[in-house]
Structure formats: structure tokens, C-alpha cells
Amino acid sequence: MLQLVFGRSGYGKTEYIRNRIADMIDRGETQVLLITPEQYSFISEYSLLEQLGEARAHAVRCLSFSRLCDECDRLYGADGRKPLTKGGKAILMKTAIDQVRPDLELFEKKGSSAAFVQSMTGIYDEMKSCNLSGAAVYAAADDLDTDILRCKMRDFSRIMTAYEALLGDRFADPANRLTRLYDQIKDQNYFAGQTVFLDGFNGFVAQEYKILERIIAEAKAVYIALDSDSFGMGDGYDLFAYVNETAGILQRIADKAGVPTNALQLSENCRTDYADLRRVEQYIFADQAPETEIPAEHIRLYAASTVTDACNDLALQIKGLLRCGYRAGEIAVTMRDREKYAPVLASAFEKYGVPYYADERQPVTAQPILVFPMYLMRSVIYGWRSDDLFSLIKTGLTDVSDSPDLHRTENYVYTWGINGAAWKRPFDKSPKGFAGALSDSDRVQLERINALRQSLMEPLLAFQKKVHGATPRQISTALFEAIKAYHADKHLQQLAAGLAQDGASALAEEQGRTWDVLMRILDQLATVLPEKPMALKDYCALYALVTHTEDLGEIPMGLDNVQVGQADRMRFNNPRALFILGANEGEFPQTVTSGGLLSDNERKQLAAHDFKLYSFGEILNLQERYFAYKAVSAPRERLFVTYTATGRADAPSAIVTGIQALFPNLTVEKWNPANALDLVDTPQNAFELMSGLYDSTDPFFVALRAYFSDEPQYAAVQALAENRTPMIKDTATARKLFGKDMVLSASRIEDYYNCPYRYFCKFGLGAQPRQKAEINPMERGTLIHYVLEKLLSEVGTKQLPNYDRKQITALVDGYIEQYFKEEMGDPSDMPSRFRYNFRRLSKMLVDVVCRLAGEFAESDFEAKAFELPIDVDGAVHSKVIPLQDGGSLRIRGSVDRVDVLEQDGQQFVRVVDYKSGAKAFRLADIVNGLNLQMFLYLFNVCADGSNPYAGVPAGVLYMHAARSVMTVETKRSAEKDIAGQEDKAFGMNGIVITNPDCDIPAAMEHDLAGKYIPVRLKKSGVGGSLASLEQLGLLQRKIEALVADMGNALQNGQIGQHPVQAKDHDKTCEYCDFASVCAFKKSVTPRTYDDQTDSAVLAELEKEGESHA
Template identity: 25%
Template sequence: MSLQLFLGSAGSGKSYQLYREVIEESRKNPGTNYLVIVPEQFTLQTQKDIVTMHPEHGVMNVDILSFLRFAYRIFEEVGGDDYPILEDTGKSMVLRKVVAEKRKDLILFGTNVKKTGFINELKSLLSELYQYNISEEDFEKMQEVAGKKPVLKAKLADLHTVYEGFRGFMKERYITAEEIFLVLNRVIDRSEWIKGTVICLDGFTGFTPSQYQLLSKMLKYAKKVMVTVTLDPREMIGQEGKEHQLFGLSHKTIKKLYQLAEDSKTVIEEPVYAESRSGTKVPYRFRKSEALAALEQNLFRYPYETYGKEQWDIRIHSTRDRSCEVAFVAREIKRLVREEGLRYRDIAVVTGDVKEYGRIAKRLFLQSGIPCFIDYKKDILSNPFVELLRAAVVVVSEDFSYEGVFRYLRSGMTGCTKEEIDILENYVLATGIRGHKRWAEPFVRRYRSRQPLQLDAINEIRAKFMEEIEPLYVVLKDREKTLRDYTMALYELGVNLKLEQKLEEYRRGFIEAGQPLVAKEFEQVYRIVMDLYDQMVLLLGDEHCSLKEFSEILDTGFVEVKVGLIPPGVDEVVVGDTQRTRLKDIRALFFIGVNEGIVPKAIGSGGILSDIERELLINNDIELAPTKRQQAFTDQFYIYLNMTKPKEKLYITYHKVNEEGKSVNPSFIINKVKQLFPKLSVIDESDAGEDIERVLRDDGLNYLAEGLRSYNRRETSDLWRELYLYYREDSGRRKILDRLVEGAFFVNTERGISKAAAKLLYGSELKGSVTRLEKYAGCAFAHFLAYGLSLEQRQEYKLAVPDIGTIFHNAIDHFSKRLDTGDYTWHTIPEDIREQWAIESVAYAVEQYESSVLRSSARNEYMIKRMERITVRTLWALCNQIKQGAFEPWGYEKQFNHVPDVMLSLTGRIDRLDIYEEADRVYVRVIDYKSGNTYFDLSSVYYGLQQQLSVYLSAALDYLNREYGGKEIVPAGIFYYHIDDPIVAKSDQAEEDIYKSLRMNGLVNEDKRVIGLMDSKLAGEEGRLRASAKSDIIPVETNKEGELGKRSIVATEKQLKALIDYVNAKLAEDSKQILQGASGLNPYRMGEEMACTYCEYRGACGFDSRLPGYSYRNLSKKPADEIKAEIWGECEENF
């Protein structure tokens, strides 16, 4: 029995020397068993290496196993594995149960159990207790050490309670993975196979207490034990290694192994130094690179020697962000393969954040045609099968909430098609369907839509969904059922939906699409979930639990489960983690994400036990897992191992900004390397030029696409022409190139539909509202989508701005008509009655509104109160405005049918029509209530964007001509009134300021008498206006001579009538164009105002002003006088 160490620095050939020794000895002694134990993830590679090195390329008496597989080999021989292993998922479930049962006995843990991550932290600490074989005596000692530290004492007391409860549950049922070695240590004495075996351990940086116990037994029974340890040959064996030193962990391992050998009276042979066997002090791996050898010999060493020569084997690159970092790596990998003859398998990428970088690498490497394997265990939460199961439970627990139902349906694995789900979702969104009761009954409610509502079809889809989910609902809502019943119901849901077959269809689809890793996930996930069900039932099947607890247990299981994937190919780039991934024969390594917090990894909180508490216990001979400080030194050792993996090239990269655009710092490693290599400069990839070589290295089709676009704009250089010719010669990329050219030189030539198609869509006569023609004036294509194809945004069951506007209109209308039929007028109604009626009018409008949404939430209830307040303010202002003039309301919500042309018929409703009647004439003004802040703008009228008021005035004139046939009807003005409750500065005249801010805006007849009739405060003597006055009601003010001021918005009577004629002609022209088929993309832009800004079809039209054939109609904001001249110039023949 003997112990022999194989020592050497990283890359020295320790493993090679060990394997050669094993092969030679195994050939000489065919009757002796040889066992090579390596980390789990390294077993396949070690088997390959030994078989390759063996002269016969095959071995009969050499086994390559992990510690776990070694344990099972012993159990097969002597027994001992009587109980199944409880994996992490089961641990979490049992811990949740134990903590719930012991809650009354727990001082601190009981209140934390529902905190996110607490059970996971408790599970990690429990595993640590098992791993370090913490006994009852150890707990007593820890309590003594805690002394007068009440928090630590409480933690240890709770931990002991949970530990005992957990062990009580496990007794004679299960064992944990950490207990395997304890069991193995108890039974290995009975093994005959181990006796006389030569055992080799390779690839370990250290061992746990349980593994050291096992090593002690190996030293006792094995013929020989050989162990590789990474150690600088310049350091003396037996010296006390400091934990902060690079090889402190190695010295600790050697010391412990030698102590075990002495205790078992095992012979300690002279160690084998790999460097001395190879005949050189330079590690074998770096024989082709002086720079890498210098890095290995000096990294994290004190003192160190600098390397003063120019070299290109080690490089540092900076990029803007993570995506740019990975993009650089992809470009350089392509160059190494293309120009330097490397295979993809010769290249590896390591990082401290493989999950995030792996996600980016998967996408960018695929785009660049680089085969890769992301070496990390993937969770299954995003798998559609798991998503459906979790969502099904949410549907029941949230009582058929919108989010839960459509999370379930959108999983892609139900019996409903995507089109059916869209139809159902549109209906549910519009009607606010919530709750099992409403889903269980046929839908009957209708809502306004441009599309016909097919209630029968919608109910068929509803019935299909309910047939799927109802059996699960019945079981999960029954409080008498056990967890077994819940799990069985969820299983039956999967059976009824034939989810296993659907997963197989997915798997085949991914195989055909060339995605074997995803296919492997879909192949494994059904079995994984079934195993989880089995574990839940075995552990907790007879327990009664709430639906919430069942959901938490299920989610705990899904979170814990990971899918382990094996590299599907031989020649591919491995993207891995700095600690987990094992690399072999790497020529070029990319060490990426070398930023603070990533390399070395940011270590979170100490968990349940803080670092200070751990230090206290460790200093009192309680062996536990390393503290954060100790872990930092271990991380440094792993960084050293990774940076010394490549034989020829090491690329170190970092980024400057994170995903939020905030600056981030490089890791301290960057400066360490720069100190060792003074002539090494950081290459900033964000400043790299776009020469042809770099573009080609980048697999430059993306660059070519941009170049072709710039070529089309005649803004290019010879570079893009050269690149185009390069790819043109590549037959494999010619089709892609043709599509790029087609896209780059695309010119939008679509200008509309045919006249025949327009007739089918619209008929021979155009019918609708003024808003329809205003939409056409804004963009013909938007009009086509809205009124030709009847496309509309999804209606949602919520209180939207148009809903609020409708309620305001209806409330004011109700109040106005109540005045007409009651004892009060606008002039006589008392303030308290006006306020009371205003509130009652809002209540009436809400009641009449065909939607329960108004009472569906506290927010909407608040909105009703707010609408009451605004309506009270509005009616106060309207009453005062009417009192301040001679005009009286004549009609409210007056419907009209306006026919400005034989091909056009417009319908609408005038909010309020006021008149002032004299013996031979009637003056009329039109008022339109707006809940939004709309301003009358002559430029918008001129371009057809604002036609409402003019059409309303025309319709009002027609009305009154019929009512007052013998009198002249005179237009007095057109106005918008903004329904609002404005905020003004606090002062003695606050109410006056509010009143002024509610002034109507529009266009006023400039006749001084008309102005005086509208606002008596402006009326002077003998038909004149008061000097230096400003109306509180209409947009008029006077100068010191009593004439109209420049800021007055006025027109003559003839001009007002001419405006009507102009708008009617514009409407007729636009309607003619629509019937001719005009529907091209022609959105307007007038200053900062654009048709696209609030357009509901922005996502559908494809308008892009950067592409040929797409452009805005640029409308100039013309002065009012210029517009008046043009409008009245066109209409002067009427006067």
C-alpha cells in the first residue's frame, strides 16, 4: 500500500504522466484492476484520452469512474444502497413540509419560509451539514461557541430543529446524495474488488470531508493510490500553504493526504514532477508559446517577473457591451478557422456568467455558422409542456383570470388553434370575462365592432377550453383532496391533451430544423416531469394542502430540475463556466466578460449563516464550507486554471457598459495581466475600422446589407462594391445575396387599389362621418385599413379616453335637456341645484353606458368621482358663458345628414347649437365639446385635417333655414369647448383664472354687434366694442381704439360661408379620390405634427421614410391671412 503524488503546474502534463503510468502498469499486470476517478463531467474525455494513448487502443483492466459511479460499483458488490436517493427537488419539498410542521417551534425560520429563495438557502445549508458530517455533538459545540450571540443561537436552534425533523422524515425511507459517501464508508470494508486495486485520482482541486474519509479507506485497502495535484514545482511540499496564496488549496490537499497516509501507515512514495519528466522547466502545454509560459509562471505570484517582449499570443480586447463582445469573439473564431487552420474543437470560450453569455453566443454563433455547445444545465421553466402545467394551476388558483387563462392557452400545447385563441382573446378582452362562473356559461354579451361578432363560434372555442380544464378545476377546488389527487388530476390533463405525443412532434421538428440540443430537451422533459410527479406523491402524497401550497411545491420542483445536455457533435466550440467546464487540448481560449462582478463572480450574502458567524464557528474547529473570503481565493485558483488552458492563444475581453447603458469596470485581472506584460495594450474593438479584411472576417453579410442600402442612396465607397463582388462569386451565398439586393433596392410603388375594388369595398356612394374624411386627409392608407378592410385595434375592457369623452357628452346632454323640460334655465338655475344635477347627470350617463367596466375597479370608481368634479366645473363655466351673452341654446346633440356631393353622404351630431333671434334674421353658433385639448387651426382646415366645425355649421344653417324660412340665417361662429378642470396658481382671483382658461376657441364672425351679443362684457356704446378688453368666452380682444386686436381669430360673414363651401368642395374631392381607389401610404407631416404619431396602424403599414417610395406629405403651416386669401379666392365667385 502506497501513496504517490503527481505534481506540476497547469499544463505541465501531470495527467499525461499519470495515464501513461497506468497504461504501462496495466499492460504489465493484466490481473490487477486499475481505477481512474475523475470529476463527473470529465469521465468521457478521460476514457477517450486513455484509449487513444493505449497502444492497443482498448483497455480491459482499467475503469474510469466518477466518485458517484465508484460508490455504485461498490454497492453492486456488497450492498448498502437500500434506500433511494432524495434529489434536490425532493429535499426542497420535504423541507417545506418540515418547516410548516415545526413552525411553532422555530424562533426565526418560521416567518421566513414564504420568502423567495429561503427554502433553497435552507436546502444548501442542510446539504452542507451532511457533506461535512455535522453530528449532534457538533451542534452542541456550535451552541456553546455562539455564547451570548442571541441571533446566532436562534439560528442554530432552528437549524437543529429542522435538521432533526428532516432526518426523522428520511429515516428508513431515503438518503441524500451527500450521505452516499457516509454509507460507502460504512460498507467499503466488505469490498474485495478494491483490495489490491491501483486507484488514481485526477482533475480534483480538493476534497470534501466525506471524500477524505473515503480516501482513508482507499489508502488502507488499495494496492496503490496516485493523485494529481496542481502545484508550482518551485514550491516545497510540506510547507504550510497560506489560503491567500495561489496554491494554498493544493498545499492543504497535500498535507491532508499525507496525514491520512501516516494515520493508515501507508508508504509515501517520492512525488513525480511532470516538468522534470519532460526535461524542461517550461510546462509541456506551452512549449510553443513563451508568453503563455510566462503567464503561467507569474500569474498571481509574488514576487513576479515581467515579460518585456512584443507578443501576440495573449491579447486584451474591450468592446461596448456584451453583445459586441460575443460578436468580436465570433469574428475572431471565424478568422482562426479560416486563416490559421484551427478546428472549432480547438477553441473554447469561458466566462463567469455562462447563462447570459451563453444566450448571446447561441444566437450570434448560429448567425455566423459556428457550431457550439453551451455547457450549462438548462432549466425547464420555459418549456411549453411545463408552462402549460404551471398555467393550468394558475387558471384555477386565480379563478380564471385573463392572464391565467391565456397563459395556459398560449402555451402552444392545448387543443385550441392559434386562430381560435386569437378570436377568443379578442372577445374576452372586450367584454372583461373573468371568473369560473362566467366561463362555465355560454357567452351572450355583444360589443360594437367593425367585424361581425360570431358568438356561436366563440362559444364553441370556450366549450373546448372548458372541457380541457374543468376536470382539473373540480379536483383542485376540493379541499378534501390530497396532494396525490391534485397531482393525478394534473397528470390526467396531460394525458387527455396527448402532451407526450405533442412533445415527440416538437422533438422531430427540432431535429429536422438542425437543433439537436433543443430536441434533446423535448425528449427528456416528459420523463423529468413524470419523475417529479412520482416524487411528490411518494413524499407528500397523503398530505392535505391548500391550492397555493400545491402550486408552490410544484414550482419548487420545476425550478430545481435541470436538463443535462451532451455535446451533439465532435467539432464545435465549447462555451462554458470557469468552474464547472472541463477543457482538453485547447489551442485558443477566449476568456470573456472579465469585468467586476463576473470574473471573479460576485459572491452574494453568506446565506442563512453570515460570513462572520461562519468564521466564528470555523475558528473553533467546526469544519464548514468556505466563507466568502475563502471562496474568493478558490475562485482565483480557478481563474489561473482557466487562463492556462490554451496552448497557443489567450484572448481576454471585457465590456464597458451593461444592459442599462451604465458604465462597468474591468476586472482586476486586466491590470494583473498588463503588469506582467508591459507592452500589452488593450485593443478597443468599438474603434476598429471597416476595412475589407475586417468585414470579411466578420462574415460580412450584415455589413453588405447596410452597404447596399447606402449604395442605393449613392453614399457608398469602393469597399461595398468589392464586398458585393466577393460574395457574388460564392455560389453558396448567391441566393441570400439576391434577397439582400432585392430588399436594398426595393422601391414602394403602391399607390392604391383599383376603382373596381374600391366599389366593392365602399359602394357607389361614400357614407360615414366627418372623422372618416379627416382620417383620409391624414393618410389614405390608414383610411383604407380602417374603412376598407375594417381593421381595428383590439377592444379592451377598460375605461379609455373615448369612453370618458362619451360619458362627458352624455352627462352634459342629459343636464341640458333636463333644463329644457324643467323649471330652471341656464340663467336661473341655483348653484346648489346645478351641482346636484351635474352629479346626477354623470350617474345617469354611467348607468346608460353599456359596460360594467365603469364599476369594475377602485381606479374606475375614482375616475367616476373625477368625472363628477369636472362636469360640475364644466356646467358652472357653460352657465356663466351663456349668461354673459345674448345667445341661447337652441338644440343639443342635433343629428344631421349632410350631402355636400352626390357621391358623399355624411352623418353626425352637433353637441350644441346656440342662436340669437331678431325680427328678420337669426344668428347661429356651433359648439363642439372636446374632452381632449383640441385647438381650431386654419391650416388644418385648409388641408382637410380639421373639417368638423365647418360641416357642423353647414348642417346648422340647413336646419335653421328650414325652421326660420323667412329669416336670414347668419353664421356667428364655430367653437371648441375643452371639458376640463384646470389647475391654476393659488390667488384671490383663482376662480376668475379658471374661468378664463375655459375660454372657447374657434372662429368668430368679426361683426362687432355679433361679438357684443356673444360677450356682453365686450359690448360698448352704439354698436362699438370696449377698448383694451379681452373676452373670457371667445378668442377676441380689442386694442385701445376699440378695434379688433391681432390675436383675435375672426372672419367676415362671407368668409365663414366661403369656408363652408371650401370644406364641402374638399370633402367632395377627397371622397371622389377614395372611390377612385386612392389608398397609398401618404402620411402628412406639418411641423412637429405627423399622422403616424398616434396612428393605430403603425405596426401594420411598413412605412419607412428612409426607403425609396416612402415619404411624408410635408404640409407647411401657413399664416391665417394667406389661407383666408386662398380659400376665399377660390370661392369669390359666390360673392
């Protein structure tokens, strides 16, 4: 007898089945078999144990189809072939595709990519579950009218046939287990005398129907529970159309076997006594529903603003239920798009302390021990790429992963662009980049870096040697040995122990399972692949493919956890409360089409030729509606439905609109700050809530701020919310950080006035961006300074005008080569482009030196010092600038060039700075803290009587030591245009002292033509960038005041985020290395100043001088 037990969801089908089982056990019957879906077996066994007790429950065999296969293997003998894992299956499928690729008609160009292998594996599994062989697939192709589909089917057949040939007598594919089960039992009368119950199914695949043929034909009685109230009455498109189709197939199987079929229709909702939940179950997807005054007291609709909001609210509602006496095991959460919600939901559950069980299999692709072999192989395959090597280290599973020298090694590799074979040789350059000879500390650091390099490379080089020309088995063995050589197994154990100690026991246990997965993968690669030499690159590709198919399996289900699962595969255990996430249009119910290698239209064509595969087209949408129905009808007491409402793209689905139609007065809830008290469940949640609404004036949030005001992290939230200017409150800390008696490079003054906060990051915290050893503007400037210093020192400014261009070129090239060897070591180690970029600077430097020769021919000033050091104990002693707290500030630096003129018993001094970049000179910048470096140098040189260059300040000049792009009007005027533009480009800017006779400017350029200095003789007199000695004195006082203000501000902890914003200084933040530090600040207030003319600045200084007189 076949007994079909029909009833809508919650109408007592499972209870009926279990009661029938109990009655049979009470009558002493022992041949009772219950078959359930795999994911429902735990719940089913547990429920039977509760209902029958331990002794009586043993009389019932509770199996799934896969466990039935295991039982028959024990009874009739196992296959003897080695079962394939998912990874092994992927290996064989790829091998099969490669073998028949030349014969493929449509998929030849697809090759054996991971995506195609996975899709083809899916097609194979589908064909086998539908009892279709490769030969059947090929035969079906002959009847098709469409060329493309015909080619597809033939390709499928060829691949399937090749795949099964590879299986041979060695391997057993899980997709064939039910077929083998049928072959085992078809002549054994296995089910004779048994009463078989099937519960929890809504449909079966062809292989399962074959087993059901034997069950129905042989068993004493068969009971099958199905969700439906319309069998024999539906139109094929009602809610239970898919289930009714299943029932019809079962009835035909019984008729064919001569077994009578009875149908029992259960008609009363036994699950819930609440009228609103009953109404939802009965009418949610009905064409019409009777009007009612029933209130929706047990239903809640929530419109979330984000996925995070949805998950946090859900977790909070569950926590509320737990406080009200619900057990976690009585609550279920379901969704249709698990990937969208699972990670956020897990975080919310952890935050609110909700225990849960997720019915999902965990991927392994990101697990450290599974990634480790991948980067180990990639390092060898791609010739020691630094990215691969550091990725290997950063798995955390090598002996050097926690080395304090790791960051130094990374910086060294970044600085010198280390890649490829350079990893196999000892590193020998300065860790600081272009820093000349190695210091003792550099050598110590280099030794430590090389020790790390050696520890990393030795196992890799040994592995490389072993895998050359090796078979898959030998490569697997070499990988295992390399893993052991790095002690990765021990580091994995340490990781697990650390996680367990931190309370993350699930993650700790997971590490052991990942090791088992790795061993399984290596074993599959060693045993499945043929024993012949294989390229490591091919092996690595297979390894990557296998890791994408493997998973960690499922975490065993606990007895009291919230059940979480995806709606299409979840079997509910009669929960008291159910939560639905993502009830949005197109998401749940999901709008689906057949994916993979066969489209809906192609499946329709196949079905028309009686070639039936999985469901497609409209039936899939009917199934989706059925999944939604199963979800809303599952709870006994409470139904919570959440959807995201962020705009038109997030419309509510039929679940929400259906409930609203049934209960027009039901209010959709949203997050409301007025209900914030309900959200304060833990200190962490309360703090997050307070932080998110810090500006609220609601008394509740005022109270929260007061509550957390003494917490250390509160100050950070307050500073961000109130957009406070950063400050070091403890002045003692500030003085300790910056020093009481400060000695700073002159360039740091400009750093501070560019942005105090940037100064703090750079020099207070010592955070420095990494610099590559390349020809950047800084290194280019260093080279220019080096060549000019050496050349002018050797030749002298008086003799230089006597040198022609050829002689100058020889000198410049010689110094460039000398610099190259001194600063960068062996030139052969540097890339050819690097060496080229250095040498191409030669022509530019020759132009600069020729220009200098012309200048010195016109000047009475003579260069006396180059790279003149200014310091506490330098050739020039820096001036002490007193600070408010009794401390002091002195500057240090190096002057590019000091020129001197002896006249009328006085020594006039000017300083010259070589600039490789173009920068306009403006006194407005100087008096606002920018570009004042050379003035500080000038005033220090002139004021320090102990140095031979002390004297009267004669000016500051900036020489542009780089070539510019020239434009010409016509070919005829080209020479004249270029000459004029070169004069302008190489002309110095700055400021020069003036006196009544203008003899000092004339001593710098005899004819005052303005070719070399920013002063020109005009009809109206001498004009240009001039200042009197008194004005330079006022400028000195202003600059020293700026320096003192900076020192006082630092010692008082004033480090505000105030970037300068002025003409030519409008990109301070754009090019700041620390811009990300300020990213969370609401707004930044820049420091601005007017773009005044030089004469206006000098006039203002004179006015200030008069007010201080």
C-alpha cells in the same frame, strides 16, 4: 504506496498516469482503477480508448466517485430507500423547516420561502460533505462565543435533525451517498490488490477523504496527480496553496495508515512548444519574470465594446481556426460568469455555424409544459384571474392556444374588464363595447368567444372540484388528468415535431425531457408528502419550489464540438486553442466571498473551534487565481483573451495585465471597420455589418450596399438609415388601400392633418387600439349627445325655458337611465364604481340643459335637427370633391344640432357641436386642416338643396358641455365669482356671420352681452368672432381644397411622418397610439404653422381670393 505526482499545468501528469496504466495493462495486470471528477470522465475514457484500443481499455475501470457508489450498490446491495431528486429534497426540507419553525431561534421569521429552503439545502449538503451530523452541529454551538452564530448553528441542527427524520427508511438523500459508500466498504477490503489512479482533482471534501482513507490503506498502490511545484516549500499563499493543502492531507492519511509516500515532481512543460505560451504558464502570476525578446505570436488580447461584440468576435475567430484545419473538439471556451455570456455566445455560435457543447445544466422554469400546471393551479387558487387564464392558454399547450378566436376573446375580456367568476358564465355583451344592440355579426363573434371560454373553463372547473380537500397524491393525479384533458401532451409532441422540422433538433429533443421532468415532479409531490389533505395553494407553492430546483440535466457531449464551460468546474482536454471571455477585474479571477447563510467571519469563528466547512476568505481568492492559471495554461497552440472595455468599471483583470507585463509590445486589438472583410463570414453577418455601418463611405461598405441592394430587407434598412419619409411607391396599391372614390368621416380629415403616417396606421392598416368599456372622454361625450338629443327633441327649444331645474333633473336622470339600459345591458353586471361614474354626470348635464334653456330664451334660432346624418345617401347629401386622378372624395358624419332662423324670406343655418372637453377655437387651425369638421358639416347642409335645412350659413358654434373647476377670491364674492366663471366656461366659441345691421348675431343673443355667443356689443360697436358671408365662402373654398389635397396625397401614397406642431397641438406624438412604430426613425420632421389671429387668417384668405380672381 502513495505516489503523489506533482507538476505545473501541462507538465505531463495525466500522460504519466495514462502511461503507467498502459504499462500495467501490458504486464497483464487487471486490477486497475482510474477515478476522475464527474465532468472529466467522458474525456478520460475517450482518451484511454484512443491510447489503449478497445480491448485493452476494457481492462481499466474508469469511475467517478458517484459511479463508484453505483458499483458498490450492485456489489453489496443498494440502500432500498427511494433516492430523492433535487425537487423531492426541496419538498422534504421545506416540510422539515415548517415542522421546527416554532422552535427556531433566529430563522423563525424567515419561514420557508424558496430562497431560505434553497440556502438551507446548501448548508445541509455542505455539512454532510464535511461529515457533520445534526448532533455535531448542535454540540459545536455550545463552544461558540457569538450569540447570533450560536443561534444559527442550533437552528441548522434542528432543521437537519427534522429533515433526516423525514428521510427515515423511505428516502435516500444523494448528499449521504459517499457516507453510505464508506459504510459499505470500510470492512470489505474493497480496494485490496488494486492499483488506483486519481487524476483531474485539485482538492477533495471530507466525505471523499474518508473514501481515500480506505483506498490508501487497502490498495496495492495509489497514484494521485496534483498541480503544484511548491509542495513543502510554499508559504500558504502561493499559486498552488490550495493544492498543497490537499497534498498535505493525503500525506497525513498515508502516514496514519502506515503507507509510504513518494513524491514525483515533473519539471518540463510537455503541452506546448511555443515559447510565448510557456512564458505565460510559468510567469503569469509570478512576482517577477526575466526579461525576454520573445514575441507573443500565439496570444491575442481583444478589448470588446460590449458582450455581444466579445461573443461575435470569439465566434468569428473560431470559425477562422476551423477553416485553417482545426477541429471543433480541439477548441475550448471558458469564462467565470456563465450567465452573463452563455445566451449571447449561443446566439453568436448559431450565427457563425460553430458546433459546441456547453457543460451546464439547463433550468426548467420557463419550459411550457412545466409552466402549464403552475398557471392551471393559479387560475383556481386566485379565482379565475384573466392574467392567469391567458398565461395558461399562451403556453401553447391547450386546444384553444392556436384558435383564431383567441385575440377576439382577449379583446372582449379587455373591453369589458372580465375577471373572476364572470369567466364561469356565458359572455353576453357586445364585442365592440358600448355599441347598443347586438348585430348578427356580433352574435356570431360572441358565440365563438363563448365556445373558446367553455373549452378553457370545463377542464379547469373539473380540476377545481377534484382538488377540493384532496391529498397531494390526489392533486398530482388531478393535475395529470387536467393536462391530458387539455391534450397538452399531444400539443407538446406537435411542438417537438415542428421544431425538428425546422432544424432545431436539440430543442425538439428537449421537449421530451421536459415531460419526463414534469412526471418526476408530480411523482415526488405525490410520494414524498404525507397522505393527508393539503390546500392547493400550499401544493402550488411546493410545485414552484421544486421546479426551481430541477433541471434538464446535461446534453450528451459530442465528439467534435467546441467545449464551453465555466472555469471553476471545467476540465480542459488539452485543447489546441483556448478562448477566455470576461477577463475583467473582479470577474475573472472573480472577487468572491462566502455566500449563503454563513458569512466569512462566521466561518472563521467556526474554523477557530476546529469546525471546518468549505473554504472561505483569502483561500477562495487563491482558488480563483488558480482557476485563471489553469485557463491560461491550457492551450497547446493559441490563447485568446477577451475583456470588455466600456469605461472605468470594466478594467482588465490580472490575466490581461499579467500577459501585457510579460509581453509589453503585445497590441490589444479592438473592432476596426478597416478589418470588416474578416467579419464577412456568412450573408447574415455581412448584412448585419452593412446595416450597422450603412453611412460609411469606405469602398468596402459601398460594395456591400450594392451587393444587398436587391434584397427585400435592404429597403427597410435604407429607409431607416437615410431617415426617409415613408411612402407607398405604387400608386395603384395606394388607391386600392384608400379607395378611388373615398367616403370619409369628417374627423378623418383632422386625423390626416394631425399626422399622415398616423392616418395610414389607423385607417390604411386598420390598426386600432383596444378600448375598455369605461367612462372615458369618448363615452362621456356619447352620453352627453344622447341626453341632449332626446331631451331637446322631446321638449323643443321654445318650451325648454319654461322648465325649472327640478323638471330638467327628472328628464336628465330618465335619459341617463335609458342610455344605460340600451347601451350596457344589465346594470347589475357592471361594477358599482362604473355605475356611479355614469350617474355623477347627471348634475353636470342638468347644468348644461339649464344653460341651454337660458340661451334659447334669448335666441330667435330654433333647433330643428339633432344628430343629422350627412352621407352619400343621408338626410343631407355630401358634396362631391373631385380628385386629380378622376376619383372623388365625399365626407360623412353626424351634426349634433342644426339651428334655423327664418328671416326676410331667407333661411339662416348654424350648426352647434357639444364638446365635453375644452378646446380653443382658432381659424389658424381650420385653414391648416384641424378642427374643420363642423365647417364641413355647415357647408354641406347649406349647399344640399334637397334637405329642408339648406340655406345661408350663419355660423359654427362649439358648446362646452362639461363642468369646470371654479376659483373664488373671497367667501363673500364666491357667488359672483362662480357665476362669472360659469358664464365664461359655458359660453360658446366659434364664428358667426355678420351683416351691416348685425341682426343675425342679435337673433342668436338679443342683448349681445356675449354670455352665449362669442359676439359682444361694445361702445365701439359689435365685435367678436365674426365673418362676412364672402369670407365664409373663401373659408369654404380653402377647406374643400384641403380635403382635395388630402385625397390626392393618399392616392399618391404620401403617408409621411409629419406630426403637426403648433399652439395647443404640441403633443401629437406623445399621445399617439402608434408612437412605437416610429421609435426607430432617426428624426421626425413636424408640420408647423404660425399662430395667427382670426382677423389675420381672414385677411389672408381675402388676399388668396383676389389672386385667384
